[in-house]
Amino acid sequence: xxxxxxxxxxxxxxxxxxxxxxxxxxxxxxxxxxxxxxxxxxxxxxxxxxxxxxxxxxxxxxxxxxxxxxxxxxxxxxxxxxxxxxxxxxxxxxxxxxxxxxxxxxxxxxxxxxxxxxxxxxxxxxxxxxxxxxxxxxxxxxxxxxxxxxxxxxxxxxxxxxxxxxxxxxxxxxxxxxxxxxxxxxxxxxxxxxxxxxxxxxxxxxxxxxxxxxxxxxxxxxxxxxxxxxxxxxxxxxxxxxxxxxxxxxxxxxxxxxxxxxxxxxxxxxxxxxxxxxxxxxxxxxxxxxxxxxxxxxxxxxxxxxxxxxxxxxxxxxxxxxxxxxxxxxxxxxxxxxxxxxxxxxxxxxxxxxxxxxxxxxxxxxxxxxxxxxxxxxxxxx
Numbered sequence: 001x002x003x004x005x006x007x008x009x010x011x012x013x014x015x016x017x018x019x020x021x022x023x024x025x026x027x028x029x030x031x032x033x034x035x036x037x038x039x040x041x042x043x044x045x046x047x048x049x050x051x052x053x054x055x056x057x058x059x060x061x062x063x064x065x066x067x068x069x070x071x072x073x074x075x076x077x078x079x080x081x082x083x084x085x086x087x088x089x090x091x092x093x094x095x096x097x098x099x100x101x102x103x104x105x106x107x108x109x110x111x112x113x114x115x116x117x118x119x120x121x122x123x124x125x126x127x128x129x130x131x132x133x134x135x136x137x138x139x140x141x142x143x144x145x146x147x148x149x150x151x152x153x154x155x156x157x158x159x160x161x162x163x164x165x166x167x168x169x170x171x172x173x174x175x176x177x178x179x180x181x182x183x184x185x186x187x188x189x190x191x192x193x194x195x196x197x198x199x200x201x202x203x204x205x206x207x208x209x210x211x212x213x214x215x216x217x218x219x220x221x222x223x224x225x226x227x228x229x230x231x232x233x234x235x236x237x238x239x240x241x242x243x244x245x246x247x248x249x250x251x252x253x254x255x256x257x258x259x260x261x262x263x264x265x266x267x268x269x270x271x272x273x274x275x276x277x278x279x280x281x282x283x284x285x286x287x288x289x290x291x292x293x294x295x296x297x298x299x300x301x302x303x304x305x306x307x308x309x310x311x312x313x314x315x316x317x318x319x320x321x322x323x324x325x326x327x328x329x330x331x332x333x334x335x336x337x338x339x340x341x342x343x344x345x346x347x348x349x350x351x352x353x354x355x356x357x358x359x360x361x362x363x364x365x366x367x368x369x370x371x372x373x374x375x376x377x378x379x380x381x382x
Contacts, residue, residue, distance in 0.1 A: 004060050004255070004370040005343055011083045012102040012324045017093060017374065018085070020249060021100050021142035021200075024049050027245075028198045030149040037080075042378065048199040048244040050189050052236065053097060054229060055090060056209025056364070058253020059373040061217065065208075068223045069230035071237060075248070079375040084252045086322040087111075087284040087340075088364050088371040090209070091124035091166055093251025098170035098202070099139040102324025106137050108169060109323065109333045111281040111365070114288055116332030121279050121352075127165030137169035144173030146200050156188035157204040171202060179203075182232040190239045205229060212254045216361035240381030248377040253370045254362040257282070261344040263305065264358075266351035270300050279335060282346035282357065283365030286335025294336045301339060308345035312338055322367070341366045 010016055014036060025033035027043045043049075057065070059081050066073040085096045085103040087110050095106040103109055112123045115131065122131075143153045155171045159178035167176070177192065179185040185203055192201035211225035236246055265271045265278060265285075274293030280286040289297050294313065301311040317338045318326050326334070339347060348358045364371045 005368045007342075007367055008083060008369045008372040009367070010085050010102070010322065010324070010372070012085070012321075015081070016083045016085060016102075017096045017249065017251070018100050018102055019082070020051060020097055020247065020376065024051060024200060024247065025142055025146055025149075025151075028146065028151055028200060030146055030151065033145070037376070039378070043245050043380065046243060046245045046380065047197075048193045048195075048241060049247065050193055050201045050203060050236065050240075050244065051097070051247045051249070052189070052203045052205065052233075053094070054208060054248060054250050055204070055206045056212050056252065056254050057229070057250040057375070058370060059375045060253050060370040061208075062375060064218055065226040068226045069233075071230050071234040072226075075233070075237065075377050075379050076375060079377045082249065082374050082376050083372050084250075084374050085324070086367055086372070087280070088252035088366065089281060089284070090251050094166060094170040094204075095137055097249075097251070098141045098143060099137065100142045101139045104318070104323035104326035104330060106139050106169075107330040107333060108137060108166070109330065110279060110284060110286060112279045113286065113333040114277050114279050114335070119277065121277060124166050128163075129165060133165040133168035134172070136165070141171060141173050143171055143200070143202070147173050150198065152192070152195055152197060152199040154188075154192035154199070154201040155204070156185055156192065156201060158206065161204075174202065182228055186232055186235040186239070189236060193241055193244050205232065209254065212362040213360045216256045217254060219361075237379055240379065242381045244381040246379040248375065248379070250374040252364045253373060254364045255344070255368070255370045256362045257344050257346040261308070262346050262348055262358075263308075264348045264350050266349055268304065270304050271347075273297070273300060278349050278352055280339075281363070281365045282348055282360075283341045283363045283371070285339040285347050285349075287337040287339065289336045297337050301337070305339070305345065305347075307342065309342055309347070310340045314338060342368070
């Protein structure tokens with residue numbers, strides 16, 4: 001493995017989250033579905049597939065989790081590595097998986113983004129129907145394609161996420177089964193695999209990510225969340241039908257950021273000068289600047305953060321391929337300036353965001369290996 005803080009580029013079109021469902025559909029015989037991950041031969045005879053997305057369980061977290069997760073430790077031995085997209089954050093990852101598309105195409109380009117033409121900052125996790133999720137994320141989902149081909153499609157996730165903007169944007173085209181905890185999640189996933197015809201079920205498990213954010217990686221709370229997940233995984237592995245398979249992956253990794261690596265836009269006038277709006281999240285910031293201020297903002301942020309971040313105009317980041325192709329309608333969701341943190345750095349915005357954000361221990365969003373690298377674990381029923 002490369003160093004945890006080394007730069008990793010998204011492997012769009014080759015080995016990223018966007019390739020998981022296309023390959024799953026190919027396994028299930030959906031006409032025209034490509035198989036970039038070469039799963040069809042490996043899963044010959046499989047007619048029912050479950051994809052479990054474990055929030056925050058990146059490849060670099062698996063060795064840390066292994067002592068508390070014997071089932072995970074066992075099944076992850078043959079795991080392959082994928083990348084998430086950039087930024088390495090949950091809304092982008094969920095949409096990337098569901099739509100089978102790179103970040104620029106699906107348009108959920110950060111945890112929070114500016115709604116172009118307004119002064120509004122949209123939080124993708126607190127969004128319902130404004131803007132319309134089908135217009136905001138215009139790429140048809142792979143679940144829609146599967147259903148159109150006669151595959152029974154189901155999403156199993158938390159009750160509070162049913163009908164949310166993020167759920168509709170990422171996973172439209174599937175029946176929704178609410179699951180408040182791991183028991184309901186296991187029951188829902190296995191139940192969706194119990195039918196006679198071809199089936200695809202996507203399950204979502206959020207608590208490892210939450211524990212990392214609140215208490216840090218390898219805290220007692222994080223270890224407890226890992227152990228709970230391992231019980232879920234064991235139940236799913238044991239309950240898989242003989243003609244079914246389980247794919248386990250994640251939307252991103254995580255890393256702890258100590259206090260000395262944190263900057264605050266709202267207490268440092270050098271960072272707040274020239275800004276109209278701030279979006280993104282602590283590891284990747286989108287800075288929307290006042291007219292004529294962009295170049296001064298770039299210079300000031302580079303001087304203050306130094307090697308702690310890559311600070312670049314939007315055009316440079318887009319042309320560098322970090323988002324994949326970005327249609328014109330999505331460009332305004334990216335700041336005039338993009339700040340991607342390197343090393344153990346984070347940029348807070350304490351006057352603009354909930355105070356809970358500054359109290360978090362672990363973050364993600366940027367392009368380091370520990371944030372970008374996610375596993376693909378393939379388990380066949382027996």
